[in-house]
Amino acid sequence: MEKKKSAIWTPAIIIALISIVYGLVLYFAHQMDNKSLGWIGYLIFIVAICIACNQYSRSFNGNVTFGNVFGYGFKVSAAVALIMIVWTVLMFKVIFPDLQDELMQKQAAEMVKKGMSQDQIDKGMQMVNKFFMVFMIGGAIVMYAFLGAIASLIGAAIAKKNPQAGNPFQQ
Numbered sequence: 001m002e003k004k005k006s007a008i009w010t011p012a013i014i015i016a017l018i019s020i021v022y023g024l025v026l027y028f029a030h031q032m033d034n035k036s037l038g039w040i041g042y043l044i045f046i047v048a049i050c051i052a053c054n055q056y057s058r059s060f061n062g063n064v065t066f067g068n069v070f071g072y073g074f075k076v077s078a079a080v081a082l083i084m085i086v087w088t089v090l091m092f093k094v095i096f097p098d099l100q101d102e103l104m105q106k107q108a109a110e111m112v113k114k115g116m117s118q119d120q121i122d123k124g125m126q127m128v129n130k131f132f133m134v135f136m137i138g139g140a141i142v143m144y145a146f147l148g149a150i151a152s153l154i155g156a157a158i159a160k161k162n163p164q165a166g167n168p169f170q171q
Contacts, residue, residue, distance in 0.1 A: 019044065022040075080144060
């Protein structure tokens with residue numbers, strides 16, 4: 001059987017574009033603070049990775065193992081994470097440069113509601129401002145790695161698997 005080469009970038013770009021469009025819709029609808037809608041974005045990511053895993057299995061007519069499908073799904077997740085990190089940097093530094101300040105003001109208002117002193121708020125805001133992009137990139141890496149692993153496990157579990165080669169019990 002001729003081995004097909006599977007591309008991870010095509011589904012990764014599609015998934016990332018869907019995520020970017022969804023994020024832009026939330027931004028322009030002023031719903032970035034809506035946590036429920038934010039989780040829907042992650043749910044879209046998980047479902048899309050599961051679909052990519054299923055498509056991968058189909059492209060090999062089910063002649064894959066759980067590990068093959070999981071690895072593929074996790075690679076796609078990593079590629080999506082890379083694209084989303086680039087998008088995050090572009091979004092905060094080029095496209096919407098005022099967004100960081102907006103988010104910082106909302107965070108300061110939340111700290112006031114929690115009863116924190118002005119000194120605590122100022123120190124917290126200085127630290128967040130200094131390491132904002134590190135927090136955003138680090139958070140994206142952790143979230144996409146965690147959700148990518150879960151989605152890849154689910155995708156590998158539901159994908160059709162009927163490995164033919166290398167099965168010693170079939171002889």
